[in-house]
Amino acid sequence: MLRCIELGKNGLGSTYPNPMVGSVIVTNNTIIGEGFTSAYGGNHAEVNAINSVSDKSLLKSATIYVSLEPCSHYGKTPPCADLIIKNKIKKIVIGCFDPHEKVAGKGIQKLRDAGCDVEVQILEKECRTHHKRFLTFHEKKRPYIILKWAETLDGFIAPDKNLRKKNPEPFWITNKKSRQLVHQWRAEEHAILVGTNTVLEDNPKLDVRDWQGNSPIRIVIDNHLKITKVHNVFDGSVKTFVLNSIKESTNSNENIEFLKLDFKNNLAQEICSVLYLKNIVSLIVEGGAKTLQSFIDANLWDEARIFRGNNMFEKGLKAPKIKGNKHSEQKIKQDTLTTYRND
Numbered sequence: 001m002l003r004c005i006e007l008g009k010n011g012l013g014s015t016y017p018n019p020m021v022g023s024v025i026v027t028n029n030t031i032i033g034e035g036f037t038s039a040y041g042g043n044h045a046e047v048n049a050i051n052s053v054s055d056k057s058l059l060k061s062a063t064i065y066v067s068l069e070p071c072s073h074y075g076k077t078p079p080c081a082d083l084i085i086k087n088k089i090k091k092i093v094i095g096c097f098d099p100h101e102k103v104a105g106k107g108i109q110k111l112r113d114a115g116c117d118v119e120v121q122i123l124e125k126e127c128r129t130h131h132k133r134f135l136t137f138h139e140k141k142r143p144y145i146i147l148k149w150a151e152t153l154d155g156f157i158a159p160d161k162n163l164r165k166k167n168p169e170p171f172w173i174t175n176k177k178s179r180q181l182v183h184q185w186r187a188e189e190h191a192i193l194v195g196t197n198t199v200l201e202d203n204p205k206l207d208v209r210d211w212q213g214n215s216p217i218r219i220v221i222d223n224h225l226k227i228t229k230v231h232n233v234f235d236g237s238v239k240t241f242v243l244n245s246i247k248e249s250t251n252s253n254e255n256i257e258f259l260k261l262d263f264k265n266n267l268a269q270e271i272c273s274v275l276y277l278k279n280i281v282s283l284i285v286e287g288g289a290k291t292l293q294s295f296i297d298a299n300l301w302d303e304a305r306i307f308r309g310n311n312m313f314e315k316g317l318k319a320p321k322i323k324g325n326k327h328s329e330q331k332i333k334q335d336t337l338t339t340y341r342n343d
C-alpha cells in the first residue's frame with residue numbers, strides 16, 4: 001500500500017478533479033504490475049496497473065492493491081470495479097473509502113457481489129493523508145485550502161505604501177530558492193487565489209514559470225471590477241475566475257470567467273461554495289493580508305505555509321495572525337518556513 005501511495009504521487013497536479021490513486025498488482029510475493037492515475041481524462045490507476053501486466057493469465061491468481069476504493073460508475077472512463085471483475089482478479093486490498101457520491105461503497109459492493117475477497121482500510125490513515133485534497137472536497141464540500149505568505153522578521157507582509165511609491169521594484173521578502181518552492185506548490189494545486197489589492201499592486205502572473213507542471217486555475221477577488229486588461233491575470237494564458245458583485249459570464253468556455261458573489265455574506269464561505277460548484281478540489285491562497293485573514297477568521301483552511309525572511313520593513317502592512325498546530329519548521333537558506341495544520 002505504501003508503494004501505491006508512492007506511485008499515486010506521480011499524479012499530483014495533473015489529475016484534478018480526479019484523485020491521484022496508485023495501484024500495485026502482486027502474485028507469489030512479486031509485483032507484476034503498477035499504475036497511477038493519468039492526467040485528467042486518461043486512465044485510472046487500476047487500468048494502468050492491469051495494462052502493465054505482461055502475462056494477463058497471472059491476474060486470476062493475483063491481488064490488486066489500490067489506495068482508494070475503485071470506481072463503480074461511468075465517468076470519462078468505464079468503472080474500474082468492472083475491469084477488475086472482467087480480469088478475474090479475486091482479491092482486492094483497498095486503502096480508504098471513496099466518498100464521491102457516485103461511488104461511496106458501491107465499488108466495494110460491486111466487487112463483493114461478484115465474489116471477490118475485498119479488504120478495506122489497510123493503511124487507511126496514510127491513504128487518507130495522501131488523498132487529503134480529494135477527501136476534503138467530497139466530505140466538506142469545499143476545496144482543500146492551503147494558506148501561504150511571506151513575512152519579514154518584524155512581521156510585515158508588505159512595505160509602507162510611500163516606500164513602494166518611491167521604489168516600484170518588487171520588495172522580495174524571501175530568497176530565490178523559497179520562491180521556486182512556491183512555484184512547485186502552485187503546480188501541485190488545482191487553483192490559486194489572490195485579493196484585489198495584490199493584483200493591483202503586484203501584478204502577479206500566478207504561474208509556475210520557475211517549476212514544471214500545470215499552472216493552477218487563477219481566482220481573483222474583484223468586487224467592483226477594478227482589475228483591467230493590462231494586468232497579467234487577464235492575459236488569457238490560464239483559466240481565470242473573477243469573483244465580483246457585478247456580472248456573471250454567459251460563456252463558461254472562455255478563459256476568463258466572471259462569477260457573481262454576494263459580498264455581504266462571509267466571503268471565504270461564499271468562495272468555498274462557488275469553487276465547490278466549479279469542481280475546484282484544492283486552493284492555495286497567496287494573499288494579501290485581508291484575503292488570508294478572511295479564510296483564517298472563517299476557519300476555512302487546512303494548512304498554512306509561512307515564510308519568515310531575514311529582513312525588516314519597520315513600517316507597512318502587518319501579516320495575518322494565525323493559530324494552528326505547528327507541524328514543521330525548516331530553514332531554506334536564511335529564510336524560515338513554518339507550516340501549520342488546522343486539525
Ligand SMILES: NC(=O)c1ccc[n+]([C@@H]2O[C@H](COP(=O)([O-])OP(=O)(O)OC[C@H]3O[C@@H](n4cnc5c(N)ncnc54)[C@H](OP(=O)(O)O)[C@@H]3O)[C@@H](O)[C@H]2O)c1
Nearest residue numbers: 149150157158195196197198223267287288289290291294
Ligand atoms: N508577503 C506576501 O506573502 C504577500 C502576498 C500577497 C500580497 N502581498 C502584499 O499584500 C498587499 C495587499 O494586501 P491587502 O490586504 O491590502 O489586499 P488583498 O487581500 O490583496 O485584497 C484586499 C481586497 O480584496 C477584496 N477583498 C478581500 N477579502 C475580502 C473580504 N473578505 N470581503 C470583501 N472584500 C474582500 C477587497 O477589495 P475591494 O476593496 O475592492 O472591495 C479588499 O480591499 C500588497 O501590498 C501585496 O504586495 C504580500
